[in-house]
Amino acid sequence: MTKPMKIRSLTGRAAAPMPNGLSARQYPLGLSLLLIAPLFLLLGFGFIYPVGRLLGQSFFAPELGLDNYRRLLETSLYLRVLIRTITVAFVVMSASLAIGYPVALAMARLRRDLSSLVMACVLLPLWTSALVRSYAWIVILQRRGLVNDVLSGLGLISEPLKLLYTEGAVILAMTHVLVPFMILPIYGALRAIPPDLVQAARNLGADRVNVFIRILLPLSLPGVFAGCLMTFILALGFYVTPALVGGPSSLLMATLIGQQTTETLDWGFAGALSTVLLLVTLLIVILFRKVLSHSRGISNVA
């Protein structure tokens, strides 16, 4: 999403047709194919082929048929874990939005040097591995960790609280890992809004709240949708963090798939679990688009 395009669509002026009949916004087909070829090759060899094989195994291993799927549906455990995974992903997405939007807004409105500082604070954790960040949460949340020490030091609790190995800890740690993925697209969308619009609205008598609700919020929605979609999908497949800060009771789909690939070595069933997770993810993305398609911003998301 670039700035000039945005202005054009806002003013409703159509792109001038090129002499050869092509729109100025489109490259010739050959050039476009050439530009995307490396990505598609990488996707084909590195993703579609191996993942396709794994998913394919769900129909062929141990023998041809739908046995793996029957087992998945017959045991209530798997559907329960699937629903929990979606719920956790949704909560993490909402929490990231609640935390991320104000930060993005502040970053877009701050002086350049201050905003770079905030940007660095957002990006720095991204360069640390999720493993390290998960261990950091263990240090903070454990029985004699920072939180319990402070609370008991203030005399608020007599027995240490059980904070670690709970679903709350999983959601907290996952939100921490994923919040930059929410902030960055929202920040991008907010920066692309021409300051003139805000100026004009203020001149016409809108107060700050009105400017936010009528101008900034609607125009930043594409960033919000992109951020939500990204955090939601990443959260659906989280593996390391729930394994470390969640106890055995916070099973998520990725943990189940991991069990089947490395412990029981039943790759047919692992493939079935992955297929279901993939289909559910696709379904949710499609629903996401459908529900929000009346908003004009959504066309820029997926």
Add this chain to the structure above:
Amino acid sequence: MSITPDYVCKADSQAVSASRTSLTFATCLLAFSVAATQPSLAEEQIVIATTGGTWERQMREHFFDPFTKETGIKVVTVSGTGAENVARVKAMAATGKIEWDLYQAGEIQAASDLHRTLNEDMTTFCADYLADRDLLPDACNRSGVLFGYGTTLMVYNTDSFPKGGPANWQDFFDVERFPGPRALPNFNDPWRVMAAALLADGVEPKVLFPLDIDRALKKLDDLRPHVGLWWKTGDQSTQGFRTGEYVIGQIWQTRAAALKQEGQPLAWRQDQAFLVGDRWALIKNAPNRDNAIRFLRYFLSHPDAQAKVCEALTCAPARRSAATAMGEMARAMVPTSSDVFDRLIKPDAAWINANTQLLIERWNEWNQQ
């Protein structure tokens, strides 16, 4: 690198005259550059998958490097977790491209049908060792060569129980007499936890297997609120002890020994500890099969090195003479004496393998309640 340059340089370094020295220098340079450009395939080597860390360091010092020195066969290592390694061997077999020669499989895994389809039947190899009374019984069988035994046992914090700690699994489950948070493993291999629950519930060790899963989970229901740590990695179990996440736990002996060595107030009970061994497995169609066989023979014929490795890793070695060669301290930590060994719980590998899916499914379900 081949061993040639080393040899050439050493032989010529005796030279005294200045011209000889410069010649030697040139020869060495040449030899090194030739060696460096040689494709690695031309060298004699074996590829061993390890679990990295201390295990690999100890093995490198006491086995891999001395083996290379004696035979000229280079030992290349690849590391991953035990379960990952098995998964990768399975993937290699599926694609028909075997890159490794040896890896270690847990004793239970090694008894499975899958293990036998992936790895060579070692019966012929073991025939040479049938008469060897110094080896532990069954140390060499069709599934592979025994590396050593370790245990999963009960540990407790002596500071929390100055009047004497819990003595057995019954006490482990008795939160009235021995209050405080517990630690139990949760690494997708739940039979140990269920077995401890059944022993605590009064099941005789002789009839422990097949496990009564319902009874075990019912017993665990009562303990669940008192479990402060469900550990997934060995590090979690040591860190949890240090920070008081638990005062009584079921953890690996290696980790318990490490905690004790760093001065933690820790004691353990070897009675009814769970015995688990590791086996060298030779992958079918291994690229350097002959070298791998040579390495296994080398491993079996060096009890002193076995003793050193097991001292460092607190394991019970495959050879009795190796156990005797271990230091007094180290020997006290591992279940080598026969009176201790007899009271250990030996898992029924065949039953566990036949019921892996059932065990993990029931375990997951119980955890979701």
